Amino acid sequence: MMSSSPAVSVRDLRVARGGRDVLHGLTFDVPPGSVVGLLGPSGCGKTTLLRALVGVQIVRSGEVTVLGEPAGSPGLRRRVGYATQRPAVYADLTVAENLRYFASVLRAPRSDVDRVVREVGLEAGRDQVVATLSGGQLGRANLAVALLGSPDLLVLDEPTVGLDPVLRQELWELFRGLADRGVTLLVSSHVMDEATRTDRLLLMREGRILADGTPDGLRARTGVDDLEAAFLHLIAETSGSAA
Ligand SMILES: Nc1ncnc2c1ncn2[C@@H]1O[C@H](COP(=O)(O)OP(=O)(O)OP(=O)(O)O)[C@@H](O)[C@H]1O
Numbered sequence: 543m544m545s546s547s548p549a550v551s552v553r554d555l556r557v558a559r560g561g562r563d564v565l566h567g568l569t570f571d572v573p574p575g576s577v578v579g580l581l582g583p584s585g586c587g588k589t590t591l592l593r594a595l596v597g598v599q600i601v602r603s604g605e606v607t608v609l610g611e612p613a614g615s616p617g618l619r620r621r622v623g624y625a626t627q628r629p630a631v632y633a634d635l636t637v638a639e640n641l642r643y644f645a646s647v648l649r650a651p652r653s654d655v656d657r658v659v660r661e662v663g664l665e666a667g668r669d670q671v672v673a674t675l676s677g678g679q680l681g682r683a684n685l686a687v688a689l690l691g692s693p694d695l696l697v698l699d700e701p702t703v704g705l706d707p708v709l710r711q712e713l714w715e716l717f718r719g720l721a722d723r724g725v726t727l728l729v730s731s732h733v734m735d736e737a738t739r740t741d742r743l744l745l746m747r748e749g750r751i752l753a754d755g756t757p758d759g760l761r762a763r764t765g766v767d768d769l770e771a772a773f774l775h776l777i778a779e780t781s782g783s784a785a
Pocket residue numbers: 559560561564582583584585586587588589590591627732
């Protein structure tokens with residue numbers, strides 16, 4: 543059972559990359575069993591933040607606690623699933639061969655292979671070599687790896703990028719189904735229309751969080767219905783100009 547303490551808790555997180563500060567003191571919590579969207583323009587620091595959550599990013603200072611443990615702790619290895627933006631599956635193996643390999647690395651049960659193939663709707667491509675998959679199938683294969691071992695937290699870096707609207711909708715339905723089972727999902731995107739599908743939003747810009755709340759809360763705060771317009775309103779507000 544998941545407790546009601548935050549699935550992710552970040553306090554004053556600062557990260558530098560290439561000698562430049564890219565995250566400037568982020569503080570937020572992610573409630574368990576929710577779908578949280580991490581949205582913001584390209585280069586604002588989404589990937590860097592997700593890397594810090596899964597423990598592969600050197601941080602300058604601050605605290606990142608994941609499922610009650612410091613980010614990157616060995617105990618989190620099987621409890622956190624991470625799908626990178628660029629697919630991390632082997633091009634010369636089939637989908638099923640990739641999944642069997644990653645399942646053995648993660649010590650996930652072999653039966654997980656069929657389960658995750660079903661969950662991402664990749665039955666038709668199961669025995670296909672990854673190099674021959676379509677872009678949408680490749681994204682699903684990458685996501686399937688992150689689902690191995692039934693993690694409590696899924697960290698997904700732009701999982702819907704380049705997908706057609708039908709596939710995007712199907713993936714968001716999958717995310718919702720996982721959250722209904724108690725999984726926490728942190729999903730980055732730079733497509734604002736995806737924000738409407740989340741329980742909570744973290745809006746980022748230039749290494750800072752502009753807003754942290756529900757889509758309705760954001761609409762109420764800005765007085766704007768469309769979330770893209772609400773985001774622009776917040777940018778204008780924080781830049782000191784009237785929107
Ligand atoms: N390996 C690196 N070395 C130096 N700087 C980097 C490196 N990777 C990213 N950066 C810089 O860190 C900042 C944040 O990048 P990051 O990839 O986290 O942004 P993002 O919001 O995920 O962008 P996108 O949506 O395009 O993936 C950017 O200014 C980027 O140029």
